[in-house]
Amino acid sequence: MKKTTLGLIILWLVFLLFAAAYFFIEQQFFQLLSVWASGLAIFLLIKNKFPSVKYIIISVSFSLAVSLCYLAISFNLGTFIFQFLTTGLPTFLCSLAIFSVMEKCGGFFLIHKNADGRLGIAISLLIAILTGAVLSFINYLLMKSNGQIDFAITLQRLVIVLSPAIYEELVCRAIFMAFCIYIFGPAPTKFQIFTMWFMMTFPHTLSHHQNLFATLILCVLFGLPFALLQKKRDIFSAMVSHGLIDAVRFVIFGIGI
Secondary structure, three states: OOHHHHHHHHHHHHHHHHHHHHHHOOOOOHHHHHHHHHHHHHHHHHHHOOOOHHHHHHHHHHHHHHHHHHHHOOOOHHHHHHHHHHHHHHHHHHHHHHHHHHHHHOOOOOOOOOOOOOHHHHHHHHHHHHHHHHHHHHHHHHHOOOOOOOOOOOHHHHHOOHHHHHHHHHHHHHHHHHHHHHHHOOOOOHHHHHHHHHHHHHHHHHOOOOOHHHHHHHHHHHHHHHHHHHHHHOHHHHHHHHHHHHHHHHHHHOOOO
16 A cells, blocks of 8 residues: 555544544543644654754744743743643644655745745735734624623733644644645645645644534634645744734633633
C-alpha cells in the first residue's frame, strides 16, 4: 500500500474516532485534538527532521507566548505548568513540524514572500485586518443575542488572544495542512485536496462541541476563511485575523463567553 493511501486512510480513521467523542464527551475537547495534532507533528518530525535554527527559535517563542498568556488571568505556577502541557508543548511540536515541512516541501508560508519582500508583512497585515474586521462583525451579530455585553479594554482580555491566535491556528489547523502536503505530494487528487480543507476546518470546529448545525455554520463562516488565509496567503495573516476577532469578542463580551 502506498504511503499516500495509507496516510489518507489513517487520517480519516482517526477523524472518525475523534468525531465519536462528540457523542460521548459533554464539553469542549481541545485536549483530544492536541493529542492528535501532536501525533501528526511527531510523525512529520521523524520523517523530515527539525527545521532550521531560525524556525526552532520561532517555535519556542510561540510555545512560550501560548503558555504565558494565561498568567494574565491567573498568576501562579500551576496555571503555567498546566497550560504548557496542554497548549504550549503541542504548539512547540506542531510549530517544529509545520516549519520543517514548509522548508522541505513548500506549499505555504509563515509570512508570504512577495516580489518586494518588504511588502510581505504589510500586505498580510492588511488582508488579516480586513478579514478580521468583517468576521468580527459577523461574530458580534451571532453573539449579541446570547451574550450579555460586558465591554472593557483590559490587559487580560487582550493578552489572552495569543492562545487562539497561535495555538488554534498551528495545532488545530496548520499541522493538518502540513501533514497533507507531505503525504499527498505536489499533485494531490481532488479527494486529497478535499481532505486537506476538511481537516483544516471541521475537527477544530467540532472541538467546541456545539450542535451539528452550529458546527457547520461556524466551520463555513470562520474555519474556512482561516484555512484559506493559511493556504492562499500565509499562516501569519490567519493568526492576526483570528486574534483580532477574539480581541473584539473578549473586549465586548468578556473572556468567559
